[in-house]
Amino acid sequence: xxxxxxxxxxxxxxxxxxxxxxxxxxxxxxxxxxxxxxxxxxxxxxxxxxxxxxxxxxxxxxxxx
Numbered sequence: 001x002x003x004x005x006x007x008x009x010x011x012x013x014x015x016x017x018x019x020x021x022x023x024x025x026x027x028x029x030x031x032x033x034x035x036x037x038x039x040x041x042x043x044x045x046x047x048x049x050x051x052x053x054x055x056x057x058x059x060x061x062x063x064x065x
Contacts (some may be wrong), residue, residue: 005038 012034018027 009034009038019046 008027009031012028012031015028017030018025
């Protein structure tokens with residue numbers, strides 16, 4: 001799914017915002033809206049993975065050497 005969305009973003013960036021042929025007008029979603037949707041879907045997907053909740057972090061207090 002991520003590859004599909006990457007392809008959609010690439011096509012939108014390369015193509016025109018609107019086009020008109022034989023009186024039929026087509027307008028695409030603005031690119032910033034598509035990018036925001038990609039970020040939202042990515043954060044939703046990352047939130048579903050419970051393994052990501054258990055990450056290792058090394059904490060070093062500033063007073064120790």
